[in-house]
Amino acid sequence: MRPIDWIVLVGTLVSIVGYGLYRGRGSNTVGRYLLADRTMPWYAMALAIMATQASAVTFISTTGQSYIDGMRFVQAYFGLPIAMVIICATVVPAFRRANVYTAYEFLEKRFDSKTRTLASVVFLFQRGLSAGLTIYAPGIVLSIILGWPERVTTVIMGATVVMYTVIGGIKAVTWSDVQQMCVIVLGLVVALVTVVLLLPNSVSFGDAMYLAGAAGRLNAVTTNFDWNDRFNIWSGLIGSTFLFLSYFGCDQSQVQRYLTGKSITASRISLLFNAVAKIPMQFFILFIGAMVFVFYLFTPPPVLFQRAELRRVEGSAAFRPLEAQYNSAVERRKAAALALAEARRAGDAEARNQQIGEYRAAQAGIDDARARTANLVERSGGPKGFSDTNYIFLSFVTHYLPAGVVGLVIAVVFAATMSASSGEINSLATVSVIDIYKRHVRPEASDLHYLWASRAATLFWGIYAVAFAGWGKKPDSLIVAVNVVGSLFYGTLLGCFVLAFVFRRVRGTATFIGMLAGEAVVLATYYFGHVSYLWFNVIGCVVVVVTALAVTAATSAIPATRQPG
């Protein structure tokens, strides 16, 4: 980090916090603190929804994902527009007309207190786990750049987020999200332009696209159906529809965003904006990762991007043959890539077919050497299931981007963390106060009392997020870890809301039993089955609905047979 990078980074963060605090002033009632008195315009809600969903994990991990596996992760967002349409048509007007603070408050109006409480507890547990993951990501950034311990960076990050969230409430969170989203879009565009400019002069943008595609890095759609395959068009269209129905329909961190809207129309437009913009944005981020892959065709990449773990094995005898294999394959791949680009430009089909074989064989050699080195790291005392996916993009940023751009990209990571964390902490506090404290502990206190309870709960969840930051550092990819955690619980919540909206005969006890059954089946599938996480949402939802309907049928049959005469 050079001085200009520090100026860009610190200037961006200070302006975001200052702007959030400025816009959040006057949040002196519970209605203003938690729902901004329902006065937010659609564009602020739309950008806040997008920013809350785009955590630092999105940039750190998604780019690494496409470097390793190509762009097929984009399919995990194909269900988003379908989910948004369903939510706009059903959930948004129902929540607005029920005049609720939280999604779970609606469940008590529809079912009973125990169903509301169970759904609230499931949300607090799930979102609490995710909050730890969200705030951990910048720890990776500064541990690479400055060598600071991850714990120090998470404490600084957490303190910053908690400060403006505690003081300004949802208005501060939403307006700082707007600014953060602008920084994110600017940073992404600059990052892509820069990586393309860093390619050798002899390699055109068309060549770069061709080389990325030949290595399978532009595989946006895969049509083969496989239960074990995490990302294909079927899990994307079906599984992710359920995931996003749960996320935007039942997760308070998103529901609270559109409950702040001036009108039903404002809430709907903010969600539909996301339905249109999210897939292109995700495609764009994945494309950056694919271009980073092309960049490393011509600039030798390290065997592992997590240099601390690489140092663990560099001196060992077992590493030397792996390093030799890797270096040889990298050289062969570079030569084949240049020849392939030349053959493409010349329109020489025979040379192109020959070079593609050599290019892919060299890539297989690189993948093999990297996999065996990762295995060696594990055997040398490194983390189990070691993977450096989360370090690829940041390693590239810090080593090759020019002064100023590094600061901007790091600011993007921080802005994304702040937007996602503040939204999570704010929603966790809202559910804690409205669905648990006010409902079960102090039902008749003053507005001022609940305002301070909300601030105290915000502070508590901020500390909790920092304390549990980093628990998910072992998974191969943080972006996948976040979605897996969500999918373990979302299906159950979604099933509960499907019962609320679709099956009017079903009552609270049947729903409660259905939720317990659904969660048990999802957890059993996770531990004992071999099913992609996107399907957990479908399984959980279906089990909740079927169980509740069965219980309803059974219990409605009993009184009928016992009724005298």
Add this chain to the structure above:
Amino acid sequence: MPELREVPDEKPPFLGTWPRVYAAILIYLAVVVVAAWLFTRAYR
């Protein structure tokens, strides 16, 4: 269903009715999926 208050449901700012807006979003999704599939085929 829970007790509901009256909240006016205005027309959307474009396309006249909400069902038309929803249909436009789903058509957009179909176009995006087909475009992504063509993109994959073009560069594999």
